[in-house]
Structure formats: structure tokens, C-alpha cells
Amino acid sequence: MKRLGYLMTLVGVIQLLLGLLYLFVPMHMLQWMGHSPVPADTAYPLGMLASRFMVYGFMLCIAARNPEENRLLVSGMTGIQLVDLLVGIYYTGTGIVSLHLSGFPMFNAAWISLLFLAFTLTSSKPGRTEIA
Numbered sequence: 001m002k003r004l005g006y007l008m009t010l011v012g013v014i015q016l017l018l019g020l021l022y023l024f025v026p027m028h029m030l031q032w033m034g035h036s037p038v039p040a041d042t043a044y045p046l047g048m049l050a051s052r053f054m055v056y057g058f059m060l061c062i063a064a065r066n067p068e069e070n071r072l073l074v075s076g077m078t079g080i081q082l083v084d085l086l087v088g089i090y091y092t093g094t095g096i097v098s099l100h101l102s103g104f105p106m107f108n109a110a111w112i113s114l115l116f117l118a119f120t121l122t123s124s125k126p127g128r129t130e131i132a
Contacts, residue, residue, distance in 0.1 A: 001067055001068060003119055004064075004067040004074070004116075004119040004120065005064040005065065005066075005067045006064070007115055007116065007119060008060045008061070008063060008064035008067060008070075008073075008074065009060070009061055009064040011057075011060055011077060011112055011116075012056075012057040012058065012059070012060030012061035012064065013057065013061065014057070014108075015053045015054070015056050015057030015060065016053070016054055016057035016058065016061070017057075018050075018053045018057075019050045019051070019052070019053030019054030019055075019057060020050070020054065021050075022046045022047065022049055022050035022053060023046075023047055023050035023051070023054070026042070026043045026046035026047065026050075027040070027042075027043060029046075030042075030046075033101065034100060034101050035101060056076075056077065056080075059073055060073060060077060071120060074116055074120055075120075077112070077116060078112075078113050078116040078117060078120075081108075081109040081110075081112045081113035081116070082109070082113050084105065084106075084109040085106055085109035085110055085113065088102040088105055088106035088109065089106065092106070
């Protein structure tokens with residue numbers, strides 16, 4: 001169970017960092033990632049997105065103290081990462097976004113979701129029917 005807690009902390013810190021970057025330097029973040037220039041008003045929805053990154057990251061870090069009692073939070077982050085991966089596959093597959101832009105985020109979504117799934121499946125207590 002310790003490894004799930006460590007993973008929750010790592011993913012929580014990543015989420016907090018993404019949130020801070022999208023809140024305070026959203027345009028620089030997009031430029032650093034290689035995206036096309038976007039209108040300045042795009043910083044507003046990115047700031048709203050930042051709040052979700054930061055709150056979920058904070059919750060994961062706190063919940064990492066007792067992973068078994070916070071499996072719903074882990075399941076939620078697993079779902080978020082799987083949706084992120086599917087969105088990346090869709091936009092890359094349709095040619096809207098290049099693999100240069102989507103490769104790293106899709107890789108992150110894949111390893112995070114796979115490790116969360118693996119750690120929650122292997123840490124289930126005997127007789128439990130809960131998957132994650």
C-alpha cells in the first residue's frame with residue numbers, strides 16, 4: 001500500500017505544478033509546450049483549469065497518507081488520465097495535434113493510469129470485489 005501512497009503523492013505534486021503554471025504563466029506554458037499562439041483571453045479558462053489541477057493535486061497529496069480509505073480519489077484520477085489519453089489519441093490520430101505536442105502528455109497519462117490501476121488491483125484485500 002505504501003507504493004500507492006507514494007504514487008498518489010507524486011501525481012499530486014505533478015498536478016499542483018501544472019496548476020501553478022497554468023494559473024500564473026499560462027501563455028508561457030503553452031508556448032513552452034510548442035502550441036500555436038492563442039488569444040490572451042484563453043488565459044481565463046486556463047486559470048479555471050488550474051484550480052482543478054491544484055485542488056485535485058492537493059487532495060491526492062493529503063489522501064496519500066491513507067490510500068486504502070481514498071480509493072475513490074484514485075479512481076477519479078485514473079479516469080481523468082484515461083480520458084486525457086483518449087483525447088490525445090483522438091486529436092493526434094486526426095492530425096489536429098502533432099505527436100510532438102501530444103506525445104509527452106499521452107505518455108504521462110498512460111503511465112499514471114496504468115500504475116494506479118496496477119497498484120489498486122494488486123492492493124485489493126481478498127474477497128473484495130472493488131476494482132479501483
